[in-house]
Amino acid sequence: MTLLQMYLLFVKIGAFTFGGGYAMIPLFQTELVNNYHFMTNAQFANFVALAQVTPGPVGLNAATYVGYQCGVQNIGGMLGGAIGGVVGTLGVMTPSLIIVTLIAYFIQVFKDNPIVKAVLSGIRPATLGLIAAAVIFFAETSVFTAPLRNLWTKGASFGICWQGVLIFALVLFVELKWKLNLIYVLIASAILSYFLFLI
């Protein structure tokens, strides 16, 4: 993928993300992993994990990480990565800059517009479904040992990674009960995972 291709792809993703950060993840995932084969599902999942622990908006962080990798491949070195990171960031921002600036000037027309409301009433639940699908895609690289579709594909193997299951269940339980800070949860998971794999 060239830098220009990445920029245009990110413009497209930025224009079709409604509801912020998490809503961007399934779009990045299907485009980068399935369509462009730019990275594996596990690599992308690692980027998202990092995007969550680094300061700043998740969507922006993910765009910078992917842009960095693209820059390294095309130009090389940390400088190339930095250029790629900036290009990726500008890509996801471009639609916002145009659309939101326009809306800011016509705020009264846009607010409470029935057509806008109708469109969003379709997009909101669909985005929720897409984010739920992203849960499955990430689980496929941690909780399960293979893509879920292997379950209904003949001859394909499928298994469960017990370390992943344990951490998944623990995080779910702990967060439902105490709502701890995400950063601590992710760092604790990293440490726990290291020891679980030693067993």
Next chain:
Amino acid sequence: MEKMEKKPTEENRLWTLFKVFFKISAVSVGGGLTMLPLMDREFVEKRNWMSESDMVDVVAIVQSVPGIIAVNMAILIGQRTAGLAGAIVASVGVVIPPVVVIVVIAALLFQLSGNATADHIFTGVRAAVSALILLSVIKMSKSILKSPVPIVIAILGFLLLVVFDVDAVGLIVASAFAGLLIAGISRLRKKQLELRGGEGEKK
């Protein structure tokens, strides 16, 4: 005299916008609406540049336009408080901290890839991320899935992506049309009911 006084305050406003958004972006982890209370404190309570109802407008609009919420908030608040220049300055402020931090982390990370220990650690982190995203799905579903229609749309979207591998962008466009169609149908129905009600009265 007046002009001379006005100019420096305008410049200060842009600089303040940049500083505040830079700061908020650097300290807030997770992004999106988690930044809202910080912005509210800075622009409504501390500086009185916006009213509370302006802020409510911003929140409503930010959730109904495409893009990253933090960037959209910066653009809207920047535009409200200092025009187009404000929008640009604020969004640049939001973007700089993550880009700098991530370029550094990514550079370190690339040296780690392929390392078996790093892979084991990341397997656990990915499992945690799956759980965290599931939690946010649960939280979001409480406000979005209030009636049967959105539930059906959400389940359809999920299945189409997981089982049938459809294009995610195409799915969002289709769901926008579905929303329009459903709103149109329910409006027609209402009109028909009103018409019937009117006829009933005549008889």
